[in-house]
Structures are given as C-alpha cells and as structure tokens.
Amino acid sequence: MSATDRKVNVLLDILISLRSFLKGMWVTATNLVAREKVTLQYPYEKPQVSPRYRGLFYLPFNEKEQRLNCTGCTLCEQACPTKVISMTKLGAGKHGGVSEFNMDLGRCMFCNLCIEACPFDAIYMGSAYELASYDRDASVFRIEDLAQGGKRSVEINIKTISEALAEEEKAKAAKAKAAAEAKSAADAKAASAAEERQAAEKPAASEPAPSASPESPA
Amino acid sequence: MTLTTTEITSPGMTLNMGPQHPSTHGVLRLVVELDGEIIQSCRPVIGYLHRGLEKMMEARPYRHNVPFTDRLDYLASLNSNLAIAQAIERIGNVTVPERGQYLRVLLCEINRLASHLVFLGTFATDLGATTVFLYSFRERERILDLLEAMTGARLTYNWIRAGGVPTDLPEGFGERLTAFLDEFQFALDEYDRLLTGNRIFRARCEGIGVISREMAVAYGASGPVARGSGIAYDIRKVAPYDVYDRMEFDVPVYTEGDCMARYRVRVEEMRQSARIIRQCLREMPEGETMAKLPKIFKPPPGEAYSRTESPRGELSCYLSSDGSMNPTRVHFRAPSFFHLGLLPAMLPGVKVADVIAILGSLDTVLGEVDR
Amino acid sequence: MSMQRLHPRSASQAREILIGVVIAALILAALSATPLLPWHLLDPIRAYFYERPLLNNLAKAVLLVSFMAVQCLFLIWMERKFAGWLQARLGPMHVGWKGVLQTFADAIKLLLKEDIIPALADKPMFRLAPYLVFVPAMLTLMVLPFSPNLVGFDYHLGALFALSISTTGALGILAAGWGANNKYSVLGGMRAVAQLLSYEIPMILIVLCVVTLKNTMSLTQIVERQAGLWNIVAHPLLMIPGALIFFSCALAEVYRAPFDLPEAESELVSGFHTEYSGMRFAIFYIAEFANNVFTAGFAAILFFGGWHGPVLPPIAWFTLKTLLLIFLMMWVRWTLPRLRIDQMMSFCWKLLVPASLILFCLTALSVVW
Numbered sequence: 001m002s003a004t005d006r007k008v009n010v011l012l013d014i015l016i017s018l019r020s021f022l023k024g025m026w027v028t029a030t031n032l033v034a035r036e037k038v039t040l041q042y043p044y045e046k047p048q049v050s051p052r053y054r055g056l057f058y059l060p061f062n063e064k065e066q067r068l069n070c071t072g073c074t075l076c077e078q079a080c081p082t083k084v085i086s087m088t089k090l091g092a093g094k095h096g097g098v099s100e101f102n103m104d105l106g107r108c109m110f111c112n113l114c115i116e117a118c119p120f121d122a123i124y125m126g127s128a129y130e131l132a133s134y135d136r137d138a139s140v141f142r143i144e145d146l147a148q149g150g151k152r153s154v155e156i157n158i159k160t161i162s163e164a165l166a167e168e169e170k171a172k173a174a175k176a177k178a179a180a181e182a183k184s185a186a187d188a189k190a191a192s193a194a195e196e197r198q199a200a201e202k203p204a205a206s207e208p209a210p211s212a213s214p215e216s217p218a
Numbered sequence: 219m220t221l222t223t224t225e226i227t228s229p230g231m232t233l234n235m236g237p238q239h240p241s242t243h244g245v246l247r248l249v250v251e252l253d254g255e256i257i258q259s260c261r262p263v264i265g266y267l268h269r270g271l272e273k274m275m276e277a278r279p280y281r282h283n284v285p286f287t288d289r290l291d292y293l294a295s296l297n298s299n300l301a302i303a304q305a306i307e308r309i310g311n312v313t314v315p316e317r318g319q320y321l322r323v324l325l326c327e328i329n330r331l332a333s334h335l336v337f338l339g340t341f342a343t344d345l346g347a348t349t350v351f352l353y354s355f356r357e358r359e360r361i362l363d364l365l366e367a368m369t370g371a372r373l374t375y376n377w378i379r380a381g382g383v384p385t386d387l388p389e390g391f392g393e394r395l396t397a398f399l400d401e402f403q404f405a406l407d408e409y410d411r412l413l414t415g416n417r418i419f420r421a422r423c424e425g426i427g428v429i430s431r432e433m434a435v436a437y438g439a440s441g442p443v444a445r446g447s448g449i450a451y452d453i454r455k456v457a458p459y460d461v462y463d464r465m466e467f468d469v470p471v472y473t474e475g476d477c478m479a480r481y482r483v484r485v486e487e488m489r490q491s492a493r494i495i496r497q498c499l500r501e502m503p504e505g506e507t508m509a510k511l512p513k514i515f516k517p518p519p520g521e522a523y524s525r526t527e528s529p530r531g532e533l534s535c536y537l538s539s540d541g542s543m544n545p546t547r548v549h550f551r552a553p554s555f556f557h558l559g560l561l562p563a564m565l566p567g568v569k570v571a572d573v574i575a576i577l578g579s580l581d582t583v584l585g586e587v588d589r
Numbered sequence: 590m591s592m593q594r595l596h597p598r599s600a601s602q603a604r605e606i607l608i609g610v611v612i613a614a615l616i617l618a619a620l621s622a623t624p625l626l627p628w629h630l631l632d633p634i635r636a637y638f639y640e641r642p643l644l645n646n647l648a649k650a651v652l653l654v655s656f657m658a659v660q661c662l663f664l665i666w667m668e669r670k671f672a673g674w675l676q677a678r679l680g681p682m683h684v685g686w687k688g689v690l691q692t693f694a695d696a697i698k699l700l701l702k703e704d705i706i707p708a709l710a711d712k713p714m715f716r717l718a719p720y721l722v723f724v725p726a727m728l729t730l731m732v733l734p735f736s737p738n739l740v741g742f743d744y745h746l747g748a749l750f751a752l753s754i755s756t757t758g759a760l761g762i763l764a765a766g767w768g769a770n771n772k773y774s775v776l777g778g779m780r781a782v783a784q785l786l787s788y789e790i791p792m793i794l795i796v797l798c799v800v801t802l803k804n805t806m807s808l809t810q811i812v813e814r815q816a817g818l819w820n821i822v823a824h825p826l827l828m829i830p831g832a833l834i835f836f837s838c839a840l841a842e843v844y845r846a847p848f849d850l851p852e853a854e855s856e857l858v859s860g861f862h863t864e865y866s867g868m869r870f871a872i873f874y875i876a877e878f879a880n881n882v883f884t885a886g887f888a889a890i891l892f893f894g895g896w897h898g899p900v901l902p903p904i905a906w907f908t909l910k911t912l913l914l915i916f917l918m919m920w921v922r923w924t925l926p927r928l929r930i931d932q933m934m935s936f937c938w939k940l941l942v943p944a945s946l947i948l949f950c951l952t953a954l955s956v957v958w
Contacts, residue, residue, distance in 0.1 A: 010940070017417035021925060027412040028349055028924045032675040033606070038356050039679040050363075052388060054370035081282035111285035111376045116384060125370065233772050241855040255776065255930055344855045346846055346927025352676035418847050418926045570776065571856050571929045 049127045054110045056128035057103060057141070060121065061148040067160040068147055069122035072098045079117035084108045090161050095168055097161035101146060105131055106139035230258055233570075237266045241344050241574045244584030248561070250573065257573060260565040262558050267588035275548040280306050280380060280515050280537075283548065288374035290533075290550060291586040294333040296325045296365075297528040298586075299378035301535040301550065304459060304524035306380035309537050310517040315506040318382030319460040324498040325368070325378060326526075327491040328395075331402075332361045333529035334484045334491075337581045341481060342413055344578040345422050350413055357405050360398055367391060380515075382508035392499050399492050406488060414485070423478035427564050427576035430475055437563070438556040441531025442487065443580060446480035448473035453527035464501070465494045477579035484581070487529075516543055530554050530581060550589060554582035620905040649742075654727055661878040662692040664915065671916070672923050702867035707770060710864065714768030719865070719872040721761025726879040728754045733886050734809045736896050736903035747808035748796055751887065752789070755842065758880070759785040762851065762861050765873070769864035777860025780930055781851035784841055787937045788848075792838035794945035795831050798952040799891045802827075812895030819894035827952055832892045834945050839884040839918075841933070843877065846922040850930055885914035 040047060049055065059068050072089035073096075084107055088100035115123055133139055144151040231252040236242035245266035251258035271290065275283040287302045288295035300322060307314065314322070335358040342350035362372045367388050369377035377383060413419050429439065434447040444451050452469040454462040470486035472479035519541040525534045531553025538547045557580040564576055638645040666681065666689060673680025681688030706715055732747040734740040744750050759782045766778015800806055802824065803814045821828045841848040852860035862873045889895060889910035896903030898910075928936065 013417075014940075020415045020417045021921075024412045024416050024924045025920060027408055028675050028920065031349075031353070031677055032671075035677055037674065037679050038359070038677050039673075039682075041679070041682060050367040050370070050388070052368070052370035052385070053366060079282075081278055081285055109285045109288070109374065109376070110371060111288075111374075112370065112384070113282070113285065113376075231772060240858060255780075342926065346849070346853065346855065347925065349672075349676050349923050352678060356677050412924070413926075416926065418928055421932055422926060422929060569929055569931065571850075571853070571927075574856050 049129070053127045053129075054112055054125045056105075056126050056131055057146055058124055058126045059101065059143070059147045060124060061153040061157070065160070067097060067157045068153065069120045070098050070101065071096045071120055071122070073120070075117045075119065076114035076123055079113045081111065081113065082107045082109060085114060090158065091165040091168075095161060095164040097157060098143065099158055101143040103141045103146065104139065105141055106136060235573065237263075242577065243340065243582060246558070246577075246582070246584055246587075248573065248577075250565070250570075252570065255569050255571075257565045257568050257570070260562050260573070262561050264555075264558065264584070264587050267584050269589070271589045272548045272550065276545055279543045280310070280517070280545060281511070283545070284379055285374070285376040287550075288376050289585055290552065290589060291333075291528060291530060291554075291583050292373060293336050293583055294326075294329045294529045295373065296329040296375050296378055297333075297526060297533060299376060300326055301524055301526045301528070301533045302537075302548075303378050303380045304526065305522045305535040305537040306517075308524060309520060309522035309539050310380070310511070310515060312381050312509050312511060314382045314460070314509055316461070316503050317386075317505040318507040318509070320498050320502040321383040321387070321507055322378050323460050323462060323465065324495055324502075325365075325375075325383070327494045327498070328361060328365060329375075330491045330529045331488055331495075332358050332365070334488050335361070337484055337529075337578075338409060338413075338481075341575075341578040341581070342419075344574045345419060347413060347416075347419065350409060353405070353409065353412075357402060364391070364395055364398065367394070379508065381511045382506070384508055386507050395495065395499065399495060402492060403489075406485065409485070414482070420478065422571075422575055423481060423579070424474075424476055426477045426568070426572050427579060428475045429560060429564065431473075433560070433563065434475070437560050439531070439560065440553050440556070441527065441529070442480050442483040443531060443553075443557055443560075445469065445471050445483045447475035453525050453532055457525055459524075459526065461498075465497050467491075467494050477575050480579045480581075514543065516541060528553065530583060530586065531557070533586075550586075552586040552589065554580075554584070555587045557582055558587060617901065617905060617909075621901045623902050623904075653730060657727060657730060657879050657882070658875060660882065661875045662696060664878050664881070665692045665695075665874070668919050671919050675920075675923050696871060699867055699871040704867050704869070705864075707864050709770045711768040711770060714764045715864075716869075718761050718765035718768055719869045719876075721764055722758050723761075723872050723876045723879075725754050725758040725761070726876040726883065729883045730879060730886075732808055733883060734812060734890065734895065735886075735907050737809070737813075740809060743807070743809050745805075745807045745810075748800055748806045748811070751808070751883070752793055752796060755880070755883065756785060756789055758876070765865070766851075766861040769861075771864050773857040773859070774861050774863050777851045777853075777857045777863070780857075781844065781861060783930075784844070784848065784850060784933065787934060788838045788841040788941070791834055791937065791941035791945040792842065794942075794949050795835045795838070796891065798827065798831055798945075798949050801949075801952050801956055808890055808895075812890055812897065815894040816897060819892065819897065821892045824955070827948060827955065828892055830944065831948055832888070834941055834948070835888055835891065836917075837936075837941060839888060840921065841937070843880045843884055843918075845881075845918055847925040847928050848933060849922070849927060850933060853927055855927075881915055881918065882911060885918065886911045888914055 059070055061067075062069050070087075071094070072087060072092070074087065074089075077083075077085045077087065084103050084105065086100075086102045086104075087098045090097045090099040110125070112125065115125060131139070144154050147153050147157070233250045233252050234247060235250055236247040237245040242248065247263040247266065249261040249263060251260075269289070271286050275286055283302055283306075284299055287298040290298040306312070335354040339351035339354035339358075342348075342354075365375060366372050368385075368391060369375040371377075377385075429437075429443065429447045431448050433439075434444050434449055439447065439449075440451065448471060450469055450471045453459070454465075454467075455469055467490045470483050470490065472482055517539045519539055521536070521538045523534060523536050525532060527533075532551065533553055534551035536547070536549040536551070537545050540546050560580065561577070565573060568576070638648060669691070670680040670688070672678075681691035684690040684694045706712060729751045731742050732740070732744050732751050734743070734747075762781040762785075763778045766774040766776075766781070799811060799820060802820070803811045805811060805814065815823070817823075821832055837848075840846075844851050850860075851857075852862065854860075857863070862870055865873060886907070889907060893910050893914075895910075896907040898906035901909070
C-alpha cells in the first residue's frame with residue numbers, strides 16, 4: 001500500500017466513523033423526541049398482571065356449601081418440592097377439612113405444582129405480588145391470610161365442617177349402636193328363641209337413623 | 219569495573235475482578251495478574267452461587283425437579299426446563315402430544331429472544347454504550363409480558379414439564395405475539411444502526427478475543443461461541459428434538475471467532491428465532507398439550523441423556539434411575555461452564571477493558587455454571 | 590417508517606415537550622428583557638465594591654463558586670433527565686416538579702452521609718484530592734467571559750491561563766487514585782493522567798490556531814474580534830476540523846464517553862473515585878460538571894463567537910451556546926461506546942496531534958498570506 005493510499009484510507013475511515021456516529025446519534029435522537037417513555041412509576045402506578053399471574057395463594061370459599069374447598073387430602077403438601085405447605089386436618093374423608101393451613105412463602109418457588117396437584121380446586125394463585133417483609137415470620141401465611149374472606153370464612157368453614165363431622169359422628173354412633181344392638185339382638189336370638197319377636201322389633205325401629213345421613217364414611 | 223545493567227522489573231499487580239464487580243455478570247471472580255493494563259494470566263474462580271441443585275434433585279421425585287432448573291439459566295429458564303423434561307420423558311418413555319411439542323418450541327424460542335436481548339444490552343453496557351441496555355430491555359419487557367400471559371411468571375416459568383406443557387395458549391396470544399414480532403424486526407434494525415456499524419464498537423470487538431476453530435472444539439465450546447468460530451453446530455439441526463426438524467431456519471455462522479462474530483451470531487439468531495416462532499404459530503395443530511404421567515412416576519432402571527440448544531449453547535441433562543421415585547443422579551452439561559474454561563487461554567496479552575468485552579461476548583450465566 | 594411503528598409517543602408526553610419548549614421560550618424572553626431593568630439602582634453598591642479591590646475580588650469569587658454550584662446541580666438534573674428521555678425512561682420524577690429538586694435532595698443526602706476513609710488509604714492525600722480537582726475547575730471559570738463586562742478576571746493571557754490551570758486537575762485525580770489505595774482507583778488515576786496529558790497537546794494546538802488568527806491571547810479580545818462573523822463561519826476550512834478536534838479533546842479532558850476511561854464503570858468499577866463517598870464524592874462530581882461548563886464555554890468562545898448574537902443580551906447568547914454544546918456532549922456520551930486505552934492513545938497521537946499540527950501550519954500560512 002502506498003503512502004497516498006494509506007492517507008486516503010485514513011480520511012475514508014474518519015468519514016465512515018463520523019457517519020456511523022451520526023447514525024447512532026440519529027437513533028438516540030428519535031428515541032428522545034418521538035418515542036413513548038415506557039417507565040412505570042411503580043409504587044404509584046401498579047402493573048396490570050395477566051389472569052394467569054402466579055402471585056399470592058388463596059383458598060377459595062365455597063358459598064354454596066359454606067366452607068373452603070380444601071378437604072385436607074395433603075396432595076399439595078406432597079406435590080411441593082420445597083415443603084412449603086403444612087396443615088392440620090379437621091376430620092377425614094368427604095366431610096374432612098383443614099383447621100390450619102400454613103404456607104411458608106419464604107421458601108416458595110411459585111412453581112404452580114401444588115395447584116395442579118389439587119383435585120378439589122381448593123388452592124389457587126392470585127395476583128397479589130408485594131409479599132416482601134422485614135420479618136421471617138411474616139412470610140409464613142396462615143389459613144386466615146390465605147382463605148378468601150379471611151378470618152370469617154375460616155370460622156364458617158370450621159363451623160360447617162365440625163357440624164357435618166358431628167352429624168357424621170352422631171350417625172356413625174347411631175349406626176354403631178344399632179349394629180351393636182342388632183348384634184346383641186342376634187345373640188339374644190341365638191340364646192333364646194322365645195325372645196325372637198321382641199328383639200326383631202328394635203332394629204326395625206332404629207333403621208331410619210343411619211339413612212338420615214345419606215353418605216356414610218368411605 | 220564494568221557497568222552492569224540491572225533489569226528493572228516491578229512485581230505485577232494482582233487484581234480481583236469480582237465477585238462484586240459490575241461487569242462479571244453475576245458472582246464470577248477473575249483473579250487477574252496485571253502488568254500495567256495488560257493481562258498476564260487469569261484464573262476464574264467459580265462456586266459463589268453453588269446451591270447443590272443436582273444433589274437436591276436426587277432427593278426429590280422426578281416431577282419436583284423441574285422448578286429447580288429454572289434457577290440454572292435464569293435468563294432462559296424455559297430452555298433449562300426443556301433439558302430435564304426431555305430427559306425425564308426419555309427415561310420414562312413418555313411421548314409428548316404434537317401440540318405440546320409445538321408449544322415447547324414456541325416458548326423456547328420466545329425465551330431465546332429474551333435471553334439474547336439481555337446479552338445485547340449487557341454487552342453494549344460493558345463496552346460503555348449504556349443506552350442500548352435500556353432499549354433492549356424495553357423490548358424484553360414486552361416478551362416477559364407475553365410469557366407472563368402464558369405461564370403466569372416473569373422469570374422462573376417452570377412451564378415446560380415432563381410430558382408437555384400444562385396449559386394451552388391464552389386467548390389472543392397469537393395476535394399479540396405476531397404484533398410484537400412485526401415491531402421487533404424494526405427494533406433489531408435500530409440496534410444495528412446504533413451499535414453494529416459504530417466505529418468504536420467495531421474497534422472494541424473486531425479481532426478481540428479470537429477463538430480459533432480448533433480451540434473452540436478443544437475446549438468444548440458450543441452454541442453461539444462455537445458458531446462464531448466457524449463451527450456450524452446447532453443441536454436443533456444436528457440432533458433435532460420436538461418439532462425442530464419441521465422448522466425452516468438458518469444457523470448463522472461466522473468464521474472470525476472474535477467478539478464481533480459472536481455478537482453477530484446472536485443478533486442473527488434473534489431473527490431466526492422470530493422466523494421459527496411465526497412458523498410455530500402458523501402450523502400448530504389442535505389437540506392435547508400434555509401427556510398424562512402416572513401419579514406415582516417410577517421409571518424403569520436405566521439412564522437417559524437429553525441434548526438441547528439453549529441460548530448459551532448445548533445444555534444437556536443426564537438422569538439415571540434405579541426404578542424408585544427419585545433419580546439416583548442428575549447432571550447438567552452447562553455450556554457457560556465450558557466457555558469460562560476458555561478465559562485463561564484467551565485473556566493473557568489483552569487489556570483490562572478487553573476482559574470485560576470478552577467475558578460479555580461469551581454471555582455466561584453463573585447460575586448455570588455453579589448449579 | 591420504522592420510527593412511527595415502534596413505541597409511538599403518547600399525546601400526554603407530547604404535551605410535556607410542548608410545555609418544555611414554552612418554558613424555555615419564556616425564560617429567553619425574560620432574559621432578553623434584562624437590559625430594560627433599572628440596573629443603575631445598583632450603582633452605589635458597585636461603587637462601594639469598586640473602591641475596595643480585595644473585597645471586590647472576594648465577592649466575585651464567592652459569587653462565582655456559588656453560581657457554579659447551583660448551576661452544576663441544575664446541570665446534573667438536566668443530564669439525568671436528558672439521559673432518561675433518550676433511553677425511553679422518565680428520569681428523576683419524585684422530588685419537586687418533574688424531579689427538578691432531585692439533585693438538591695441528593696446533595697443534602699451526600700452531605701449527611703458518613704464520611705468513609707478506607708483504613709489503608711493514604712489519608713492526607715485522600716482528603717486533599719477532591720480539592721485539588723475542585724480548585725482548578727473553579728479557577729478556569731474565572732477567566733471565562735460570560736458577557737463583555739461579566740468576567741471574573743480579564744487576564745490578557747486568558748487562554749494560556751485556562752489551559753495551564755485545567756491541566757493541574759490531573760494531579761488531583763492521580764492523588765485520588767493513589768490515595769485511595771485501591772487497585773481500580775490506581776488504574777483510573779493513571780489512565781486519567783495519561784489521557785489528560787496526551788489530549789492537552791492537540792487541544793493547545795487548536796487554541797493556538799485561534800490565537801494566531803485573532804492575534805491575541807485574551808479571551809475577551811478573542812470574542813470581541815469575532816464581532817462580525819463567528820470563527821467557524823469566517824474560516825470554515827480551518828475552523829470546522831479545528832472545532833471537531835477541539836470537541837474530541839474536550840470530551841477527553843472532561844472524561845466523558847467515549848473517553849470516560851478513568852471512571853469506566855464497567856471496567857474499573859468507578860475509577861479514581863471508587864472509594865469516595867459523601868461530600869468528597871459530591872465535590873468530584875461538581876468539579877466534573879464545572880469542567881464541562883468550562884470546556885463548553887471555551888469552545889463557544891473560540892469557535893462560536895462567545896456572547897455575540899442578535900436580539901438576546903450577550904449573557905443569554907453565551908449561556909445558550911454553552912448549554913447547546915453541553916447537550917451535544919451529553920448526546921454523544923449517551924450514544925457512543927467507550928474506547929480502549931490504547932485505541933484512545935493512538936487516536937490522539939496518530940490522528941489528532943498530526944491533524945492539529947497540519948491545521949496549525951495552515952493557519953499560520955493563511956495569516957502570513
């Protein structure tokens with residue numbers, strides 16, 4: 001390359017550089033003047049979250065049955081990779097529920113696995129997202145924080161479930177009593193043929209009691 | 219008496235770059251020996267983000283392991299999800315429904331766009347062009363909005379599971395995505411005008427941090443780093459998974475092997491990803507999105523290995539099973555780890571400022587390196 | 590075409606720009622009315638100070654420093670706002686109307702901050718360094734003629750004085766880098782000195798061109814001799830490349846991108862002021878902006894006719910030109926990437942120095958002709 005060539009190249013390079021700088025400055029200038037500013041003034045303006053947003057959990061309250069959907073089956077507890085959920089069951093079976101349902105969100109990954117595991121639609125993720133706290137204990141959410149309707153619905157839930165359970169218990173007791181009496185009656189029948197007529201009357205009378213509660217415990 | 223010349227030497231300066239340095243992209247520590255501004259040697263120190271994820275996974279059922287992979291490559295967590303999901307499917311002989319496969323490709327490519335936009339922004343910031351960072355994050359924010367509409371999360375999605383994708387696309391997703399892609403083309407052109415042609419940017423990138431073809435092979439480089447060194451190696455083409463064999467896209471390859479080549483590969487890949495996304499939206503069949511896995515998933519004893527192309531390179535997952543509920547060993551082949559291995563070979567002789575450029579062009583994510 | 594498609598500006602934000610333009614127009618109109626004000630009422634005060642030179646100089650110094658401090662606070666807000674808008678952000682919005690008072694709040698915060706000196710720092714040097722940077726920055730402003738009669742010290746060697754004083758700022762930066770006993774700071778300090786000394790040469794040569802053309806070293810005289818035509822219009826072939834070279838050097842002198850290597854945050858964390866916090870950091874910051882004002886004002890004097898201009902009063906013209914040049918510097922800063930140290934050096938020694946030498950020879954020839 002001759003010396004003049006080199007000089008021409010240097011000059012060309014300068015011009016090309018200047019052109020590239022001006023191009024870039026044009027881009028920034030259009031952004032300065034003609035573009036929307038995308039800042040969201042966060043604490044004052046809140047972002048609109050999508051319907052599927054995975055925020056703070058909630059336990060939906062079933063207005064029809066006046067209780068939470070949760071039956072205390074612990075499927076969500078088993079589905080959780082980080083052992084966030086712990087619960088205290090209230091009874092078992094169809095009428096079963098929970099009296100306590102704690103979620104330690106300090107270790108939660110918001111991975112959605114518990115929600116997919118729930119067969120009763122009893123736990124969902126809502127749109128609340130400001131969950132940070134100064135206190136580790138504050139990151140543990142109890143049932144009254146999670147339940148839809150708060151403390152009131154938890155009380156109603158417990159009341160409904162304990163009533164149902166009590167009824168179930170009563171029915172069970174009645175059934176057991178009836179069964180016991182039937183058994184003793186059978187014994188008596190076996191023991192004495194003379195008392196047969198007397199013994200047969202009693203189970204017939206107590207028969208309506210178990211049928212009063214249509215579902216018997218599984 | 220004769221005069222003897224004593225060679226004047228000064229001890230080099232040892233500089234600790236990181237783990238709290240603005241440009242080490244996480245908690246990487248580079249112990250750098252300096253002679254003035256010139257690097258004599260470099261030793262990357264990793265492990266500051268080690269959480270024992272692989273060991274944690276061994277103690278949990280297969281299904282529970284997917285959310286942990288979100289924390290590997292946190293800029294492209296759907297791609298990490300895919301690696302382990304594929305391994306689980308292979309070990310358990312699960313077939314993903316066709317719509318599920320299309321959705322996976324769609325989600326992974328969207329996430330690749332988001333990840334490459336972060337690269338673009340941080341790389342430009344490393345070189346001092348702060349404004350590009352804000353512009354690329356502006357576009358990324360819209361991608362995150364889309365992914366939020368689909369998965370409900372903005373960073374750790376956990377939406378590619380063993381068996382498929384748990385939900386179908388939300389209402390109006392396709393239209394929103396197409397509208398975004400239409401504008402994204404112009405955004406990319408704008409970054410080109412702002413950055414690619416810029417003389418200073420070229421001076422900082424061209425011929426800096428050259429990785430030769432042989433070196434890239436020897437050090438196990440993959441992904442954009444390998445493709446920037448002239449190796450046309452893309453798992454999506456070499457060993458297609460899901461429905462990538464039906465997609466039409468090019469694998470950008472540049473032979474220079476410098477920072478500029480790697481930058482160009484990634485920018486070009488964004489255009490190709492947009493192409494793949496459009497094809498997915500067009501060709502996606504109706505149907506189920508997720509195969510049913512048994513409640514108690516116990517794969518037969520054996521091993522499985524999956525290979526996926528994450529935005530950073532070849533992300534693979536190894537699983538071994540003894541027939542119980544938990545895997546006996548989980549291992550990830552993280553591309554960033556191999557790329558960090560290149561640093562001690564590349565850095566001696568360059569300036570301090572180039573360290574940042576080279577590290578930025580490798581686009582490592584420390585969550586993936588340390589696991 | 591693409592401009593309209595991407596993120597079009599909303600109507601409310603367009604209105605904000607309009608409001609800004611209106612406010613600027615109002616300020617200019619108010620400034621152009623200043624000659625009509627009853628300035629003669631101040632004559633007794635002027636006479637009082639005129640009789641006491643020592644008090645006079647002291648008053649001038651206090652006025653200058655306080656004016657610069659306030660102007661710096663305002664400029665910092667403006668730069669942040671400008672950068673924000675350019676980056677599709679809003680910039681400071683919280684304190685005061687559109688964040689006008691943000692820098693005041695920051696200054697108060699910096700004043701109240703704990704004064705941290707690293708345990709292994711060279712303490713006297715660490716303490717001294719901010720003032721070594723601050724004082725030259727203020728001294729250079731002293732000879733800058735804001736208007737025909739508003740100049741701190743109308744020195745007949747003003748150009749020489751300004752250049753020599755502004756170079757001593759490097760001493761303070763080296764002291765800061767060394768005194769902090771931090772490796773990043775040392776690298777930053779060394780880069781700063783190397784950069785400043787190199788870029789001083791083409792800068793001085795370009796100033797010499799102007800001095801040769803105007804045949805004076807006094808800054809006031811240089812401006813007065815541009816009364817008819819600004820330098821850049823009167824000698825376009827010499828002065829346009831001259832202004833470009835001067836502008837590049839000015840960017841390097843005040844450590845702004847693409848020459849912000851001494852404080853390159855992505856490489857050296859924060860360069861020479863990594864370890865500084867609180868008021869010492871604020872002093873560095875104010876000095877940086879004072880340097881900005883000085884170089885922009887210097888360029889306005891050398892190439893753009895200083896205070897000359899129609900309709901508006903001289904002070905308004907000078908301020909306007911300075912502000913526009915500062916805006917240009919900000920615009921460049923927020924657009925371009927950073928050079929590497931060796932590239933920056935070779936740019937200076939292989940391009941700027943020869944080019945400015947050639948320019949100087951050409952100027953000399955044109956004067957002799």
